[in-house]
Amino acid sequence: MRCRGPWMILALMLALSLTGCASPRGNRLAEVAPRHTIAEFRDQRFADVDDPWEGFNRSMYRFNFYLDKFVLIPVVHGYELVTPTFVQNRVSGIFNNLSEIRNLTNSMVQLKGVESATTLGRFVTNSTLGLGGMFDPATRLGLARRDEDFGKTLGYWGVESGPYLVLPFFGPSSVRDTGGLAVDTGVTYGIYTAVDPFANTGNSLAISSGITALEAVDMRHQQSFRYYESGYPFEYYMVRFLYHQKREIESGKHPAE
Template identity: 70%
Template sequence: MTVIRYQICRAITSLVLALSLAGCAATGANTRAEVPPMHSIDAVKDQRFAEVGDPWEGFNRSMYRFNFYFDKYLFLPVVTGYEFITPTFLQKRISSFYNNIGEVKSLTNSLFQLKGVESATTLGRFVTNSTLGLGGLFDPATSFGLERHDEDFGKTLGYWGVDSGPYLVLPIFGPSSVRDAGGLAVDTGITYGIYTAIDPFGNVNDGFIYDYGIVALDEIDARHQQSFRYYESGYPFEYYMVRFFYHEKREIEAGKPLATE
């Protein structure tokens, strides 16, 4: 596959994923689009989205439904409350702050992948936004032409040839794979290790309360920035489509070409 073809395929897949998962084709508030939720793969076996390895489909569907109910009755109400009481300007500053912290994860994984230019760009973004951006509250790095590169250890494993393994739906975190679940564990460990080493509230009374608050706000902000809503895609077989798009997106991000007919 040539570079141009790869870029076109990547752009198309990203566009389809965004249109499919962003809720732009929402059929209404979170209503179950699949009733009953179980469908035979035989009904769609001639479709590309049936090709993803999913030996634990029963478990994954259970987790998918759990995530729907968790999202609808707990997480999204909290996010909605956060959006209601927090001015838009402050929401943007909070998102920018956490995105800047996320540059550390991207930097370490760019280094793991031996991507020199990308590592330098990510480091430049972090330094610029941490200084001129007032601790990451603003993003002057983007206006300076320093492109953001979102890397994680799952992509690093894929970059070095590790197969994605079976599809896996994680509780709360959502679509994943065996490879990406392991990568998430590594990234979490690295982030926790760095935070523990810095220990910003180590000398503050009841500092653990602030630690938990920072983590909780990070999760709320992450869900605030994610527009996907379960069962609002408009697809009658949403589970299969989400599985397919997630798998294809991650394979491309790991540097692998799209599957061909």
């Protein structure tokens, strides 16, 4: 996930006021109190995740639902309504191409030579032949995307995930992945500050804020997950379990059967 948390939320609220779009009518999503408790399912694998801050995490999960319902999704719907699909895909391509820098740096830190070379080839190919990432000729040339982040890098080098943690806006995480997110954000900010492509425009802050808002909208646009639409009575626990398993596998670990 690309990361500029607080700026994204502020920029999205600004975007909401500009679009004036509302959520689709009839959206009555709400968490339904389960008639059972997780204690009844302690022998099930989805309960095997360290979650000492469950009260806080459940509150944050609910906060993200309301943030989604009243801010993010209305803005995304407005964006999709006024922007042609062709343009949406080009915007997504540009941001996905920029995230290859994060993929490359983490592949290098993990000493993955082949993966690093592939990611570098993707970035160069899509930045040139793909017109800054608007198109993806690299995939057609057999250069598959390899998503990496510093949370995975820490896991690759043996750092345990630590307790489960739900973050505002970003959603499911862990202590390890939260630290990784902070590092990736710092590296991205450092690179952007060093390059500062809009320094000579006289409107660097306004342009950067607009791009950050568009990036946040595109990020949510690309994700199909919607809170409390799974139909599963214990959605919080299932999301927690699936996130934990996915991250352990991606970090090169194999959760016990």
